[in-house]
Each structure stands twice: as C-alpha cells, then as structure tokens.
Amino acid sequence: MGIFADRFGKEVVVVGAGTMGSGIAETFVGHGWAVKLVDPSTETLERATERIAAAGGSGSLITACDVAELGGARFVIETVPENPGLKTAVLSAVERLLKPELLCTNTSSLSVGELQSVLEHPDRFIGLHFFQPVPRTKLIEIVTTSRTSPETLQFARACAEELGRKPIVVADSPGFATSRLGIAIGLEAIRMVEEDIASASDIDDGMILGYQHGVGPLRMTDMVGLDTRLAIGEHLAATLGPRFEPPALLRKMVDQGKLGRKSGQGFFSWPEEK
Secondary structure, eight states, X not given: OOHHHHHHTTEEEEEOOSHHHHHHXXXXXXXXXXXXXXXXXXXXXXXXXXXXXXXOXXXXXXXXXXXXXXXOOSEEEEOOOSOHHXXXXXXXXXXXXXXXXXXXXXXXXXXXXXXHTTOSOGGGEEEEEOOSSTTTOOEEEEEEOTTSOHHHHHHHHHHHHHTTOEEEEEESOTTTTHHHHHHXXXXXXXXXXXXXXXXXXXXXXXXXHXXXXXXXXXXXXXXXXXXXXXXXXXXXXXXXXXXXXXXXXXXXXXXXXXXXXXTTBSSSBOGGGO
C-alpha cells in the first residue's frame, strides 16, 4: 500500500453521485479503494451503483443519502453541481459532520478561495479537478490558494499519483488553466455551429485530426453537460469579460433540455443514456 493510501486507509467519501461523482467513485473503486458515495437522490445513486458495478474493480461501494449517516471521514471529495451557494452549504456541512483531514472540491471554475472562506480549517482544503471521462482521463488539476497548507498540496499530489494520474498545480483564478482554455474552444465551436460554418461532427473531426485532440470540443461539451458549460461560461464572462459570453444557441439548447449525454441529446445523440 502506498503512503497516501496508507495514510487514509484506502477510504474516501464522494459527495455527489452525478456524472463526475460517479466517475470519481468508479475510479477509486477500480484502484481498490472503499468508497462511500453520497447523494440525496436515490435514483441517482442507483444509476451510479449500476455503472460502477458494471465497470468492476477490487474496491467496494456503499451509498448514503446524507453525510450525517456516515459518522466521520478522513478524506472527502465534493462533486455537487457548479452552484456557489450549494457548494458552500455542502462543504460546511461536510466539515462539521465528518471532520475530514483532507477536503477537496471538484469544481471546474468556481473560486476555491471563496469556497474555502466558509471553512473552519481552510488549510485542509484544495481543488482536485478531475476530467471527463474520469476513469480514462490521465490528468488531475490541483488548485491551491495562499491558505492551502503545503501538507494538503502534498496529499493532493499523492492522490493523483495513487490513481495513476498526472497532477498539474495551478493558482486559484477564474477557470483555472484547463477550464479557461477548454471553454474558450468549446464556446467558439458552438458559435461556428450557430453560424452554419460547419457541422458539429466536422468541427470535432477538425480538432481531433488536425490538432490531435482526443475528443472534439462539441462531443466534450455533451459529455460535460451543456448546462454545466453554460454555468461555467456565465461565471467566466462575469469575471473575465465578454469574450466568454455563452452563445445564444447554447442557452436555447439548455432551455430545450438538450443537455448532452445526461439527457440523451446534445450536439450528438446519446441513446444509450436515455
């Protein structure tokens, strides 16, 4: 057992069982960890359980609808939707009820420092940004602030290495490094569809074959969720300026319930998800 796994007993609590949370849980189970997955929706937990069971792995999974059911936890990852009020409420409750030694957020764009400001032990808190699809993507973006302790950063690096991921460390800023670049490309790709420049599949093929991207920007938007991309775009537009203003087409598709893979339809069809 590695130093990080030994320190935390190969046990982790993941709060939020949506696309990211279930993917993170699946990854830890695949590496032999005991995972406690928490979500208020029993339906969401059932879907996540089926997905994780189908993937296999030497670890274990138990589920709960409330963190209050768990008693305590040394290592917690929060993966609830990109809503600052929701995240701060969840993080405050997690810290109070579970008293973790290492508390992480999977936010892809919100200020880690602002989330950190509501905590009693901000030094134990850090951004641990996983990517879609979580079980196959070999990157973790670690987001630090001036209040994050060196030991917490060391833990985050060790966590990434435990999972066979490459960690990159970035300072807390709007969109960090990866979301800022990814959103810029994704929003421009949506504008090109909106302006009838090219089809979604041709735009994606251009980036895959011409620029060596593993997944095209529009398929990635579907995988992340159009609603999530809209929320991130709105946040970056408010903090970094109008160049990140979401296109009208993105807003229209979200209003129509075309959220990508999670709804079965986005820029592409995902019938297996319906």
